[in-house]
Amino acid sequence: MSKTYLPYDPDQRLLLPAALREWLPEDHQAYFISDVVDQLDLSEITSRYEGERRGGPPYNPTMMVKVLLYAYCVGVPSSRRIATRLHEDIAFRVPAVNNTPDFRTISDFRKDHLAALSGLFRQVLVFCQRAGLVKLGHVALDGTKVRANASKHKAMSYKRMKEKEAQLQGEVDELLRRAQEVDEEEDRRYGKAKQGDALAFREGRLERIREAMAALEAEAQAEAERAAEEGREHPGEPDDKAQRNFTDPESRIMPGAGGREFLQAYNCQAVVDHEHQVIVAARATNQASDKGQAMMMIEETITNVRAVPREVSADAGYYSASAVADLQALGADPFVAPDKTRHGHQPPPAPRGRIPKDLSPQDRMRRKLQTKRGRKRYALRMATVEPVFGQIKQGRGFRRFLMRGLEQVAGE
Helix, strand or coil: CCCCCCCCCCCCCCCCCCCHHHCCCCCCHHHHHHHHHHCCCCHHHHHHHHCCCCCCCCCCHHHHHHHHHHHHHCCCCCHHHHHHHHHHCHHHHHHHCCCCCCHHHHHHHHHHCHHHHHHHHHHHHHHHHHCCCCCCCCEEEEEEEEECCCCHHHEEEHHHHHHHHHHHHHHHHHHHHHHHHCCHHHHHHHCHHHHHHHHHHHHHHHHHHHHHHHHHHHHHHHHHHHHHHCCCCCCCCCCCCCEEECCCCCCEEEECHHHCCEEEEEEEEEEEECCCCEEEEEEEECCCCCCCHHHHHHHHHHHHHCCCCCEEEECHHHCCHHHHHHHHHHCCEEEECCCCCCCCCCCCCCCCCCCCCCCCHHHHHHHHHHCHHHHHHHHHHHHHCHHHHHHHHHHCCCCECCCCCHHHHHHC
């Protein structure tokens, strides 16, 4: 007697449930994203289409927003991969209601409405506040490097640019000299097109290098003007090690985690509420250092949620006496380490007795973080913001931006 199996017929005709709500488990993330987007004000996006009478009807903007947000939530930011999933993945077909925009339509929609899509962040924060997910009892600030859509091998230092400029100029001059000397026999043997292509390539390369040099010189001059206003000295010209990337000029070479490698990247900042790990402020910067970011990020937090956090924790990269004083002036209690510490390092116990009046701001903060309460509050940082970066990078696989330029990257 042969074994009995459950039915298997590759040619079996199937009837999917008529209602989209029956295609997936009722608690599926696709439904959640769809319900949230239905509550958002998308007028900034839809208004772009209301007065347009040319061409055929566009895809519904609400549907496009749902597809994009769901795609990012499940780690599929590529427009080509999104377009493929719309054909192959039921979880994508549900928010799209079986619409299948191609990758170019998806990419153009994201690019055209990047500012409006970024603005949805604040609307979602309002929902989180209403749901009691944002308490602002303790927020943690940290940064993480996310790779730019550019190779670090396409970057060149100012010193190398000067050397390459002279080399290319010599090659251009030589090609022009040879072009005047070739006769018809050489034209037939080598072909004018080859020499013309070589000349055009070198001239184009020379032009890009000169543009990059001019940009670095302009940045150095601007920094010199700021230094003069602040009473500092600055030479007014780029350092020989100053670099610029030809693919994404606004990205920078930055040290990766632990300083083990250098990346062509952006430094992404986030303020996270401890209660439920909700991001309350986020921005991208092309400054490798976290110095000077603390106040900007907390001010952005206040703008987003219209309240001042009671406590703020951040690592030594954010410490400065002025940053601590400014946070205190806002009404926040800062726990910002003045010194770098290794994970698991236990600081010595706080000295007993009254705090000396002549202690420096750094020593006051060191003493504060050595107290039992200070250690406990500062330890919240690792359990608040670092897991969020892990969820973004490891869980969703978002380790590289798709767009180029600081403004575009900030929106993404």
